Amino acid sequence: MAHDAPRHEHPELVDETRRIWDANANWWDDRIGDGNSFQDHLIEPASENLLAVRPGQEILDIACGAGRFTRRIAALGARVVAFDQSEKFIERARARTVEQRDRIDYRVMNATDEAALLSLGEGRFDAAVCTMAIMDMAQIEPLLAALSRLLKADGRFVFSITHPAFNSTGSRLLAMERVSESGRHSNAFGVWVSDYLTPGARKGEGIPGQPEPQYYFHRPISLLLNLCFKAGFVLDGFEEPALPPGTKGSMPLNWSYYQAIPPVLVVRCRLSLP
16 A cells, blocks of 8 residues: 655655746856855854864765765765756856866766666765755755765765754744834844744745745755755764854845844764774
């Protein structure tokens, strides 16, 4: 008897998600391919710190987009296999790659295709990284299952996502005026959160004005980590970076005002040893 897929997995949206990202790829790369405040101050420093690349290591870059972080890893001396489901993103990645061509192998591949992932070679990689893409994936269990076999013993997996509690489809930034007992006015910034514990798929814009809204697949932190544990990983590192004061933000309500609230979550898991 067939069973429905878990609520946090949406296999029926895999093809549609790929189509949407192909439609958005060039537009996205034109706007943030050279970086933005989130990449420069939050995502890349924390990811690089947790990934701890050493020269000569072999790294798998999952959903690499136009290859910005791929090139950063290669510049540290790693050999990188980088893939994305969007052919247009991979075209851009190859065009942008000049200095590290001998250390990067770009491929078109879908992270939901476990068999294709395993064809890369079991026990091959020292580490894997997925930068700001897991929340865009209709399915993640095939990826985690494949990683448990693609990584070497004690291999590490680092992923960054929009923070499921504070920067998800169920949260909204708030800016309020606060009046003290003395009558002094000041601004207060916070986040309104709803439906945090409920996984689901909802469309939205990562960058205002993009050609098509994309799917966001919300999964609470407990669900994400438990899926990692199920695949044989243990939690090994955890960062919740916030933008420094005065940083120019990419959102209408600037995240630099919310210095006590992290918009991004960066996690390192490691294969548990027998």
